[in-house]
Amino acid sequence: MRFKTIVQITILNSLRLILRAWKPQHWVNALPATTFRALTQPRTEVLYAASGNDTDNPGHLYIVNVQTGTLTNMGDTGFADIDEISFRADGTLWAWAKGDGLISIDPKKGPNGTLEFPANVKIxxxxxxxxxxxxxxxxxxxxxxxxxxxxxxxxxxxxxxxxxxxxxxxxxxxxxxxxxxxxxxxxxxxxxxxxx
Incomplete structure (x- = not known):
């Protein structure tokens, strides 16, 4: 029997996001021991997630399979705490790294971030x-x-x-x-x- 997978995004008080994948009869954690502070879906329809500092892999960039909730770890961005992410029209990913500032990432080349504007404020x-x-x-x-x-x-x-x-x-x-x-x-x- 085929079934559709539903991805649920739960927004907690601190706006941390936890993905859960729906399976018949129960909810299962799609992202074990990992919370994300940022999720975005660019025009390519690929869902990306970035982790904060309270995870097993702080500051990592992931691709999320929207059908299963399975993560593909692209690797470390070089910054320990990613709070927000947004895609630019040219396909580059921009993120706010807490304690560091604004960074850019070209997902086609890998997860490594470049500091674009240093700032120590909470965005x-x-x-x-x-x-x-x-x-x-x-x-x-x-x-x-x-x-x-x-x-x-x-x-x-x-x-x-x-x-x-x-x-x-x-x-x-x-x-x-x-x-x-x-x-x-x-x-x-x-x-x-x-x-x-």
């Missing part, structure tokens, strides 16, 4: 605009933008931001802390910094 959300010219990063209630050379604060956000995602129309989807640890999703217009 909770990271996303590129659709053209791949501006990278947005959330730090608590601040929205920062990186243009390839400089980082500038662009907007104040309405609450502690946990995740960012760019929509096809270049509108920013923002996940902020809500009441009782429930995420609240909002949209932002960049021209006015108005959150709807």
């Amino acid at each position: 909770e959300g990271l996303t590129w605009n659709n053209d791949g010219t501006l990278l947005y990063a959330a730090q608590d209630t601040n929205l920062w933008v990186y243009d390839g050379e400089t980082v500038e604060k662009t907007c104040d956000l309405s609450g502690q931001t946990l995740a960012l995602e760019m929509l096809p129309n270049n509108t920013l989807l923002i996940a902020v802390h809500g009441k009782k640890n429930v995420l609240e999703f909002k949209l932002m217009d960049f021209a006015t910094c108005i959150v709807q």
